[in-house]
Every structure is written in structure tokens, then in C-alpha cells.
Amino acid sequence: MTAINHHTPDAMLAAYATGNLPQPYALVVAAHISLCLDCRASYEAHLAAGGAVLETCATEAVSDGLKSSILDRLDTPYTPEPTYQRMGVYPAPVMQALKGKAIRWKSLGLGVRQSILSSDQNGSARLLFIPSGQAVPEHSHNGLELTLVLQGSFSDDTGRFGVGDLEVADQALEHTPTADPGPPCICLAATDAPLRFNTFLPRLLQPLFRI
């Protein structure tokens, strides 16, 4: 396991731990925590702080019948929620987003593929497959883009990103991520807005490919 150099910023971890990160970002942060012990420790520290807040907050009396109604239900059969396990390079949160199904890749040309996991008014989350030496079309962002490397590595103006590394790119960054030599680079990426591409053709293709 190589060292992870690019981590989730603490404010983002706090927002995730307190449940206030939009779903596409929450997916990427959950996947990063799955790979990164440092950020897992930070996340658990935030949960401990949340526990301390719960423990010390002002109490509110509960209804008389609540306890007995819960005690009565302890043995009631129930259907557990499905749980997902890591598969290959895909951590459990990604498998949860896929609902355990196989990934359906769509070609973006030049060997680059993507699979959209979610896309709505909260933004979008997708998997990207980038062959070695291939560049993801240059783009800039309306908001914040998170990119987590699951396999291989890519490099751009800001550095090299290997397995487990998380790139946080805001709208100021115009970058050209390129997959490094080696196995194809697979990434999990999330944005809170549709991507804007700088070259003419990809811009036309954007609505077509939902990129």
C-alpha cells in the first residue's frame, strides 16, 4: 500500500461526519476514508466530538409509552438493509452507489470511459477510466470537483495523484489531468455542477455524454 499524500481537507471531513456534505461529495469522501487511515482517524474524532455534543446537550422528556413500545419491538422480525463489500479496486461506498451491480462504462472516445453513478441538482458522481498516457479533456469547473484515484495514477499541473489520493479542484484551477504510464487510471469524481470543457468539440458533446 503506497502512502497517500493528498487528503480530504478537515472542514470537508467535518461536514461529512456531521452529515452536511452533498451526496456526490459524501460518496467520494466515504470512499477516501475507506482507503485512508489518516482521514478515518479524523472522521472518527469528529464522531467522538458529535457524541460529546449529544451527551451534553439539553435533554427533552420523552413520552411515557415510548420505552415500552420500543422494548416490545425488540424481537419483531425485520429486513436488514443490504450491505456492500469492497470489490476489487472499488470500496464499499462505490459498490453501494452501484447497488452491487456491474459497472456500465460508456466510451468518451480515445479509450476514455465513464460511468455515471448519480446526477441531479446536487451535482454528479461518476467513475472515470483513463488509459495510460491519455488526457482527460481539459476542463474547468463551476464549483468544486473531487477526484479520488482508485487504480493507477494521474498527474496534472498540481502534482501526481496515486491510489487513495484525493484531488480537490475549485473553479480557479484549469488543469489537464493525464494518466501516468502503467495500468489504466480509474477515478471516482464528483462535482456540484456540470463540467465545462474548453475545447470546441467536447463542449458540443457535453449534453450528449452528460459530462
Next chain:
Amino acid sequence: MIASLDTDPTRRDPVAGLQKDITQLPEPSSEITPQTTLMLAVRDHRDRAAFAALFDHFAPRLKGFIMRSGTGSAQAEEIIQDVMLTVWRKSAQFDPARAQVSAWIYQIARNRQIDIIRKERRPLPDELGEDPGAEPDASQIMAIEQEAGQLKLALARLKPDQRDIIEKAYLGELTHQEISTQTGLPLGTIKSRIRLGLERLRHELKGLR
């Protein structure tokens, strides 16, 4: 304004101490909180009386916590019911060497609240693989209990406005941007806890990877 939650820097770092000489740690049994003992009774013996006692402790806190975000009394109690049933059903996942009962229940409660609001499941990290041969490590449980105790103390020492910001954050009322710009948050303390948590994890995972 920076609301530092930093606690007494001279206090003994339980994990650092633990790594130097495990045998010098005090006997933990006397300092494990009643909630942890109750939760272990639920987990290991399906103890209904212990569960009822946990309810007595946490239900009014959960209700206060949930209602602070503007949820009505009836819906708050529905959430409490879901949370407490999850505590019973998923008790096998409770690991006192990883999280204190309050932190574990906090997470369950936030998950439930978010699932209700978003009508979809919140993405959660992989569970850490457990070492099947590992003995429960009492000193780690102690470290967690001390950490939680220090956090509670630090919260109690805050000025009301600072405390308010922290509570808002952990109630889930601050966005990522607000947390980024809100210097009143934290997490000076949490930072020091992080290191602690990290050491704990490294200790725990040694030999697993």
C-alpha cells in the same frame, strides 16, 4: 475569534503511554463508563434491562438533540425509536476500542436523520476488517473513554457562543463552506484527538496489512 477546545496540554497521552509500556496503564475496569458496560451487556448478552437503561440515558438526549434542529416532538420520537432499534439490532458492530457509545449512537442518529431528509442512504466508509484472533484490548477502550471524557470537559468549558457554534456544526447545521470559514469551530482540540485516533488505528492495524 478562535474558540479553541484545547484541553490541558499536560494531561497524559494515554496512547503514547500505552506504546511505551502497556503494563503501566491503570486497571481500566474501574473507569469504564456505565454506558459502555451497558452496551457490552446488550451486545454480548442481549440484556434487555441494560438496553432499557441505555434508553433512559440516551432517549432524552437524543430528543433534545433532534428537536434542536426544528424537528417536532412526534417525529423526533419516531427517529429515537429507529435509532434505539438500530442500537439493539446492530449491537455486534459496537466496538468500544474504536468508538464510545455516544459517538456510535451519534452516528446512527445522524444517518437516520439524513436518510429521512434525503430519502436515500448516506454513503458510509468500508468497515475496518477485524482481526479474528484479536483479544479485546482494555487499554484501547480506556484510551477511547479518556478521549470522550476530555471532549465533554472541553465542551463544558466553552463560552456559550462558542459552544453554540460547535453544537450547530455537530447538529449538521453548518455547510462545508461555513465550517471552512467558521473559525469558531474547532477543532484545535479535535486536531490533537486526531493524532490520538491515528496512533490508535496504527496500533490496531499493525499486522493486518
